[in-house]
Amino acid sequence: MTINFKKTYRFAVKSALYITLFSTGLVSFLTYLFFTFSYQFSLLFALSIATFSFIVIQYRVERFIYKKVKKIYDDVSLLESSTFRNQPITTDMATLTREVKKFATDKKLEIETLKVREEYRREFLGNVSHELKTPLFMVQGYLSTLLDGAMNDKTIRKKYLERAEKGVERLIYIVQDLDMISKLEIGDLNLEIAKFDIVKLVQNVFDLLEMKASKKDILLMFDMRYNKPIVVLGDQEKIQQVVMNLIVNSIKYGKLKGSTEVSIEDLTDEKVIVRITDNGEGIEKKNIPRLFERFYRVDKSGARTEGGSGLGLSIVKHIIEAHEEKIYVDSTFGVGSEFSFTLEKVKNN
Incomplete structure (x- = not known):
């Protein structure tokens, strides 16, 4: 000084x-x-x-x-x-007063930010512990039962090993999702930007999730017939993961005999917006600001019975932001939800 x-x-x-x-x-x-x-x-x-x-x-x-x-x-x-x-x-008292006031304001903001981060860290660690504990205890339980003598029964042995394998698969799924988010946050995940037809990509996701949707008699559909391709720029594999995660979410929280509708609209001359709308249970306003946090679940109990790592929406947000695009959510509790994101459009020559 x-x-x-x-x-x-x-x-x-x-x-x-x-x-x-x-x-x-x-x-x-x-x-x-x-x-x-x-x-x-x-x-x-x-x-x-x-x-x-x-x-x-x-x-x-x-x-x-x-x-x-x-x-x-x-x-x-x-x-x-x-x-x-x-x-x-x-x-100079005026200058000193101004500097001290600015300093005090900055420090107050820093303290508030640190408190929020500490609360988020504490909650995040609790959520990670819970998500990992469930499949770990399941695997441990089945293996312990087999070691205690159930291994001699071929029928039980096969059933318990298959269930233990599902627990291990969920653990791997969680770790892979966490690894992807970490890479996206530090910019270590390279995006392979190329031209692709977003209409065809959505149809592929519909085909992959058709059986999952049929279990709840949910109809997957476009808002209209798209006779021409809509070509956009992006990492096709990652954007497919975005669409799949959003549609899986709409199925998970959708009502029986409901629907999930996808529309693709021109937002500007350079952008298109992809909207994924369902008529499911919707989301309360108080939960919307935290939807994209890791492991955050609107339904703390029922959601886990549906499976998944609890990282789907967080991954969606990071992938879209890695493309330097925007993602939006609009929901009315009891009516349904709409998730939408933008992509760069390739103009027809």
Whole structure:
């Protein structure tokens, strides 16, 4: 921190002026009463008093304020504030007040941010523990049962090993999703950007999820017949994962004999927006801001019975943001939800 402080003379000038006016006026009045009045004497006296007052006030007040202000700077700089450490000390009260107020506001925001992050970290660790604990205990339970003697029964042995394998598959699925999110966050996952037909991609996802949707008698459909390809730019594999995760989510929370509708619209000359709409149970407003957090579930109990890693929407958000695009959600509780995202459009030549 530099010691070259900013000086201010306004206080000393005003104070010296007040003292000079009073002293000169008093002396002039007394001289007029008891002696012969002289303008030269009054002017000389005024200049002398003004100079002396200014020097004394400026020096004394500045040294006093400087000592107090320097202590404030020293105390504040202990908090490792780069703002204060890089700026010269000032004895200007307005500047100092502004800087201290800004510093206090910044620190308050930092503290609030740290509290939010700590709360998120605590909740995240609890969610990870819960998600991993369930399949781990399942695998451990089946293997322990086999080791305790059930291995001799071929029927039970096969059934329990198959169930244990499902538990291991879920663990692998969770770890793979976490690994993907980590790579997306640090920019370590390379996107293979190419042209592809988004209509064909959505139809492929419909075909893959047809059996899953049929279990709840949910109809997967477009909003209209798309006779021509709609060519966009992006990583086809990752965008397919986005569409699949969103449609799986709509099926998971959809109602029996419901529907999931996909529409592809021109948003601007350069962008298209893909909308995935369902008439399921919908989402309460209080849950919408946290939908894309890792392991966050709207239904804390029922959702886990549907399977999945709890990372689907978080992965969707990271993939779309890696494409430098936007994702939106609009939902009415009890009516349904709409998830939409943008993609760069390839213009027809």
